[in-house]
Amino acid sequence: MSILYEQMAESIENGMVSKVKELTQKALDEGCEPKEIISNGLLPGMNEVGILFKEGELFVPEVLVAAKAMSAGMELIKPLLKDGEVQSAGKCLFATVKGDLHDIGKKLVSMLMEGAGYEIIDLGVDIDPESIVEEVKKHKPDLVGMSAMLTTTMVAMKDTVEALKENGLYEKVKVMIGGAPVTGKYADEIGAYYSEDASAAVDLANQLIRAS
Structure with a gap:
């Protein structure tokens, strides 16, 4: 076999x-x-x-x-499969932020993480902070991943982190961000974790899950 x-x-x-x-x-x-x-x-x-x-x-x-x-x-x-038959590495909710329609990077990260055993919830593109908050309440993920490919849409990442804090959810999830204009410095500023590419995102997710 x-x-x-x-x-x-x-x-x-x-x-x-x-x-x-x-x-x-x-x-x-x-x-x-x-x-x-x-x-x-x-x-x-x-x-x-x-x-x-x-x-x-x-x-x-x-x-x-x-x-x-x-x-x-x-x-x-x-x-x-019966519920709970396959042990998930963790549950991850992904979105490309409001105003941004780029999808490939997020899709790549989602697929590699699914391959690593994570349960993936992909909200799609152009997702506003309020919608992400509602989906976090609904699905209770371990991780929230956000992607932005435009400098002008990066601010939506900060807005989403603030919305998670206002709704008492920030301490319950780890927020990962990435995309061409995103930097580790920006992630630190808004209270998120940064990965430079899809492979690094899987490594980061594993670290965050182990530490939680």
């Missing part, structure tokens, strides 16, 4: 969507437990993608295709 999982992981690395779906179904047909397929085939494949991306051997388009391949397998498995 390990060969099947190895093939699954390799297929994710190579972005072979239909092959991952086929191997996942084969594993299910052969009686493999859904959580074992995730732990031994899907997650290792996506984790390797994250490593290769960090080392500069894979690039954004390839990571996005790999994530699509992993999702194809997960779609078959999710309906078969």
Whole structure:
């Protein structure tokens, strides 16, 4: 069975969507437990993608295709999972802030973090502070990740942190920010944590979860 999982992981690395779906179904047909397929085939494949991306051997388009391949397998498995059967690394809520429509960076971080075992809630783009606050109340995430690709929209990150404080939520979550104009200095100023790229975001999330 390990060969099947190895093939699954390799297929994710190579972005072979239909092959991952086929191997996942084969594993299910052969009686493999859904959580074992995730732990031994899907997650290792996506984790390797994250490593290769960090080392500069894979690039954004390839990571996005790999994530699509992993999702194809997960779609078959999710309906078969019982609540709490697979241990989540943590729950993360993501949004591109108000006034900003850029999506790729946030999507990349979300996919790599999902590959690392995190439960992801992606609110999309152009999300105002009030909406983020409401979703935090609703989902109770461990982490809130915000992205901005424009200098003019960075202020919405500060506004969101302030809104979380006003609603008594800031102490209950860790706020991560990133994007082309964002810096570690700005993160410190507004009370957030900064990651320079998608791979660093996964490392940061792991650190924050361990420390909480």
